[in-house]
Amino acid sequence: MIAAAAVVAVAAGAIGLGLWGVRLARTTSDLYVASRAITPWWNAAAISGEYLSAASFLGIAGLGMKFGASALWLPLGFAAGYLALLFFVAAPLRRFGAYTIPDFAEARLSSPHVRLVAAAVVLTIGGFYLVPQLKGAGLTIGSVAGTPYWVGVVAVAALVALTVALGGMRGVTYVQAYQYWVKTFGIALPACILLVYLGGLPERAALFGRELPKAPADGLVVELDDPQRVEFPARAAFRLDGRPMRAEAGEKRVLEGRLVLPAGTVVPVAEGTDAERGEDWARPIERSGPASPVFVYSLLLATFLGTMGLPHILVRFYTNPDGSAARRTTVRVLGLLGLFYLFPAVYAALGRALTPELYVTGQTDSVVLELPQAAWPGLGGELLAALTAAGAFAAFTSTSSGLLVSIAGTLSHDVRRVRGGGASAAGDQPVERMRRFRWAAVGGMVVPALIALSARELDISVLVGWAFALAASTFCPLFLLGIWWRGLTARGAIAGMAAGGLVASSGIVATLVADPAPTTLGALLAQPAVVSVPIAFATMIGVSLRDSERPVGTEETMLALHGPEGLGLEALRARG
Amino acid sequence: MSDGPGGPRPRSPREELAEGTPHGDVYLGRLIRAQLRLALLALGAFGGLVGSLPLLFLLWPGIEDVELFGVPLPVVVLAAPLFPLIVVIGLLYQRRADALDETFRDVVSHE
Numbered sequence: 004m005i006a007a008a009a010v011v012a013v014a015a016g017a018i019g020l021g022l023w024g025v026r027l028a029r030t031t032s033d034l035y036v037a038s039r040a041i042t043p044w045w046n047a048a049a050i051s052g053e054y055l056s057a058a059s060f061l062g063i064a065g066l067g068m069k070f071g072a073s074a075l076w077l078p079l080g081f082a083a084g085y086l087a088l089l090f091f092v093a094a095p096l097r098r099f100g101a102y103t104i105p106d107f108a109e110a111r112l113s114s115p116h117v118r119l120v121a122a123a124v125v126l127t128i129g130g131f132y133l134v135p136q137l138k139g140a141g142l143t144i145g146s147v148a149g150t151p152y153w154v155g156v157v158a159v160a161a162l163v164a165l166t167v168a169l170g171g172m173r174g175v176t177y178v179q180a181y182q183y184w185v186k187t188f189g190i191a192l193p194a195c196i197l198l199v200y201l202g203g204l205p206e207r208a209a210l211f212g213r214e215l216p217k218a219p220a221d222g223l224v225v226e227l228d229d230p231q232r233v234e235f236p237a238r239a240a241f242r243l244d245g246r247p248m249r250a251e252a253g254e255k256r257v258l259e260g261r262l263v264l265p266a267g268t269v270v271p272v273a274e275g276t277d278a279e280r281g282e283d284w285a286r287p288i289e290r291s292g293p294a295s296p297v298f299v300y301s302l303l304l305a306t307f308l309g310t311m312g313l314p315h316i317l318v319r320f321y322t323n324p325d326g327s328a329a330r331r332t333t334v335r336v337l338g339l340l341g342l343f344y345l346f347p348a349v350y351a352a353l354g355r356a357l358t359p360e361l362y363v364t365g366q367t368d369s370v371v372l373e374l375p376q377a378a379w380p381g382l383g384g385e386l387l388a389a390l391t392a393a394g395a396f397a398a399f400t401s402t403s404s405g406l407l408v409s410i411a412g413t414l415s416h417d418v419r420r421v422r423g424g425g426a427s428a429a430g431d432q433p434v435e436r437m438r439r440f441r442w443a444a445v446g447g448m449v450v451p452a453l454i455a456l457s458a459r460e461l462d463i464s465v466l467v468g469w470a471f472a473l474a475a476s477t478f479c480p481l482f483l484l485g486i487w488w489r490g491l492t493a494r495g496a497i498a499g500m501a502a503g504g505l506v507a508s509s510g511i512v513a514t515l516v517a518d519p520a521p522t523t524l525g526a527l528l529a530q531p532a533v534v535s536v537p538i539a540f541a542t543m544i545g546v547s548l549r550d551s552e553r554p555v556g557t558e559e560t561m562l563a564l565h566g567p568e569g570l571g572l573e574a575l576r577a578r579g
Numbered sequence: 580m581s582d583g584p585g586g587p588r589p590r591s592p593r594e595e596l597a598e599g600t601p602h603g604d605v606y607l608g609r610l611i612r613a614q615l616r617l618a619l620l621a622l623g624a625f626g627g628l629v630g631s632l633p634l635l636f637l638l639w640p641g642i643e644d645v646e647l648f649g650v651p652l653p654v655v656v657l658a659a660p661l662f663p664l665i666v667v668i669g670l671l672y673q674r675r676a677d678a679l680d681e682t683f684r685d686v687v688s689h690e
Contacts, residue, residue, distance in 0.1 A: 079661055082665055083665055084623075086622075086669055091618055211651055282643055287653045289637075299633045303630075339663050339667045344662060428599060565610055567680035570593060570596065579664065
């Protein structure tokens with residue numbers, strides 16, 4: 004009940020800020036880039052607020068509980084991605100002054116075809132990223148308010164579409180900054196109190212994988228409403244709907260009903276979850292399996308290079324007044340993200356000891372939501388659970404609205420122009436453009452929401468990992484080569500994005516369809532970046548070198564990208 | 580701004596840049612190369628530190644038995660100290676990159 008109230012309070016705050024933003028959103032320029040007059044701290048909080056999604060708030064802790072220390076590479080890559088963005092992209096792209104990635108692609112390479120390909124990639128990445136957010140929304144609202152899965156999906160989809168359509172980006176900037184603090188407060192305060200309350204890190208054997216998770220001193224009761232495939236890591240005696248039963252070590256069973264495990268019994272684990280301990284749990288890397296070196300390096304590469312290619316993040320850099328401010332903003336983002344990412348691991352470690360029932364159901368993704376009440380039954384735990392629920396809610400809504408801004412921008416701006424609809428800017432009334440943006444915001448939410456409704460089984464962190472791999476294999480080479488190499492041509496860019504995107508998505512589709520064994524090849528299919536990124540770069544460079552058709556005005560473009568502000572060139576040109 | 584007595588006044592770096600002359604391109608090329616060198620240096624520093632961690636963990640048997648405050652060492656290393664390190668690298672890079680831009684601005688406006 005308290006948790007539901009907290010979620011409603013966060014939503015009301017977001018809507019209030021969004022409505023306040025409407026009054027400021029008078030022109031389309033406001034809608035797209037908030038007039039570029041927002042300070043680096045506001046911007047950094049907004050970027051971090053937009054970036055910290057369900058995968059960060061729930062997924063990292065859930066993966067850590069499931070797979071142990073190997074999950075800790077994920078937050079490292081998520082944060083380090085902003086270093087790559089800072090080194091190669093932030094300042095030049097801001098100076099270039101295009102509104103969206105397709106804008107950049109067309110202006111840099113003087114080709115409308117590149118714009119179309121880039122727009123298609125924006126929609127694909129945005130969709131990949133939006134579906135797991137809505138899925139997380141359905142699960143969280145369900146666990147807080149006891150509603151069916153679809154209610155949460157539809158409610159959050161509608162709320163987000165409304166906020167974006169009404170406020171555009173100006174509203175969203177303040178909403179996003181607010182959501183960052185809701186999320187950081189929501190994950191940090193319960194974590195600190197739990198650590199203090201439990202006397203620092205308690206000497207519980209299960210905590211860091213020294214033992215397998217066991218039922219607590221007063222036994223463990225798990226209600227399994229649906230049949231659940233589980234494996235018993237050790238011999239166990241238990242009751243199912245009151246009937247006494249036994250299982251041998253390594254035995255697989257399908258359980259349904261009220262499962263009662265006596266104190267000290269090693270809990271059975273859901274199929275697909277490893278009952279890891281000792282070296283398996285505490286080592287972040289293994290010679291083979293799901294934490295093999297190939298997979299770890301591929302994941303680090305995807306997150307490190309993929310961040311710069313997330314469409315909803317880049318558009319935010321245009322709200323910086325100049326290139327140097329874009330750099331300062333990015334450094335602040337690194338600090339804000341680093342602060343947040345200190346905490347998910349606490350839930351992963353404590354969850355192993357305090358919420359073993361999540362191993363039975365396989366729902367380790369909800370450990371952040373369940374842990375406070377498990378650790379501290381009563382009002383205190385309920386209050387802390389309300390904080391984490393509010394934070395999770397902020398996570399889906401902020402990331403979803405950021406994604407929807409870029410999806411709607413792409414639909415109303417890029418796709419329409421390429422289809423020949425946007426005759427010319429002169430006959431285009433601002434009112435008309437704003438109406439188009441609003442309709443695109445509502446329409447752009449429909450397809451991802453429908454997919455989320457039917458894709459309940461897909462894993463949050465897996466989908467997000469794929470979005471990063473796709474971005475790293477398409478937009479990352481486009482930016483790095485487009486900004487730093489004069490020789491890139493339109494044909495090269497299209498060929499490279501197509502090659503990288505195809506290789507990455509065939510790995511993803513193969514994993515979805517065939518569910519390969521966790522061998523080296525299986526790991527490569529599940530996280531294809533280490534293959535697809537070099538292929539994308541090689542194709543882009545190779546095709547550009549053979550292409551005789553160079554884009555016009557590359558020198559001017561390079562000056563616009565790299566020339567610092569305040570050179571006074573404009574005045575000279577106007578005079579000459 | 581009249582031409583000097585000996586014929587047309589030599590053009591300033593700013594004019595060369597604005598008009599996109601070969602000289603202007605040389606100025607700009609120098610800035611781009613300097614910025615790229617800096618970015619690659621920072622990338623190398625970060626990549627060398629973090630990129631070697633998986634190998635280190637892989638090649639050091641028993642590292643998970645080493646404990647700090649009761650927490651296995653690899654967990655300690657990955658959970659906390661790398662985030663401040665990332666901020667420091669970012670901050671150092673940002674200062675140097677802004678300084679390079681400032682130098683370029685000085686060169687260009689020096690007439």
